[in-house]
Amino acid sequence: MRLILAGVLAGLLSATAAKADEMVFTSWGGTTQEAQTKSWAEPFAASSGIKVLQDGPTDYGKLKAMVDAKNVTWDVVDVEMDFAIKAAKDGLLEPIDFAAVPKADLDPRFSNEHAVGSFYYSFVLAWNKGAVSGEPTSWADMFDTKKFPGKRTFYKWSAPGVIEIALLADGVPADKLYPLDLERAFKKLDTIKSDIVWWGGGAESQQLIASGEAAFGQLWNGRVFALEKDGADVGVSWNQNLTAADVLVVPKGAKNKDSAMKFLAAATSPTGQAKFAEASGYAPINTKAKAEMPADVVKGLPDAHVDGQINLDMNY
Missing domain, CATH: 3.40.190.10 (Periplasmic binding protein-like II)
Known part of the structure; x- marks a missing residue:
């Protein structure tokens, strides 16, 4: 932001x-x-x-x-x-x-x-509809570069959110996330590291998705709300949305x-x-x-x- x-x-x-x-x-x-x-x-x-x-x-x-x-x-x-x-x-x-x-x-x-x-707020999965074919429905889709090619953007601070997302994408049940398996999470992130664009602030995350520089993203729900208000053609999945304050x-x-x-x-x-x-x-x-x-x-x-x-x- x-x-x-x-x-x-x-x-x-x-x-x-x-x-x-x-x-x-x-x-x-x-x-x-x-x-x-x-x-x-x-x-x-x-x-x-x-x-x-x-x-x-x-x-x-x-x-x-x-x-x-x-x-x-x-x-x-x-x-x-x-x-x-x-x-x-x-x-x-x-x-x-x-x-x-x-x-x-x-x-x-x-x-x-x-x-x-x-x-x-919630971290949600958002995407630029013009840059994506189909609709991703889970964090696992963020890691499936064959089904959904393109750059993906994540918050540059790994906690809270990114570690949990990687573990969920790797099949860890939501009620088994903690204690966090950091080694497993970073190993999962390594599988798509060449396709990751890191954002450091909410305005940057909006710009990455709106421009199509990143096809998908882990965004604060309020930033998706702002994109929608501005008329951006974005999609959002609330499945496994991650809440914090x-x-x-x-x-x-x-x-x-x-x-x-x-x-x-x-x-x-x-x-x-x-x-x-x-x-x-x-x-x-x-x-x-x-x-x-x-x-x-x-x-x-x-x-x-x-x-x-x-x-x-x-x-x-």
Whole structure:
């Protein structure tokens, strides 16, 4: 996922933290951060008077370096849950002030002492219909280059997702995935390594599929949603969709912690979550959000595709 920022703003944010009446929100860029901006940042700024500056894409190494140097310029960061779990153990995150951030209606799977859910997503199998003959229906098809020739694209970070996909494609039953057999997974990936294009961000994954540079891909469902909204001729299979969540965290030493907690409360509210889900195609983590969403949007969310769905183990 990528966000292109003006050079002046990027330089400013790297040099100094936001002012007292400002805060910095960092996410993955592209259509996801655009949806977060319109659903969360803009309404929050209008109601609170706190200006929300945007930065990105999320960079785990940069977050750690900021905390280590005691020069933190980010206030709220969207991260993957497995990173949040490790970062909390490493002392990189502020605890969430649940006196300021209502917790009762948040899905407990995606909230803990140092993080609150951002959104709930699925990895799905997507393809460019113009580049593919037929319809792949399983992760095994991603590894069948004779039946389905062409480049395939995977997330460059092997966990969560890629290792599980390789094992499922190699015949491991969904309920036997953990503990992960890494040797078996990498051996399976080696069988198609010359046909793999790795993507590092969601916007890149969209571009690879839309352009046909990659015929098939492991994509976040929200990125397929964005492609469909843009009129791209793409197909999607929800069979064996792999679910996980992004969460919102506050880096240790954030200079606008109070504003950050207020922002978290707004972002995780029923209205904030409903607006973001409608704009992105990702599922809300506030259990009351669906009551504020159109029925056709609810039908397209990951939790409407539970048959064959596999929950990734973020603690593994």
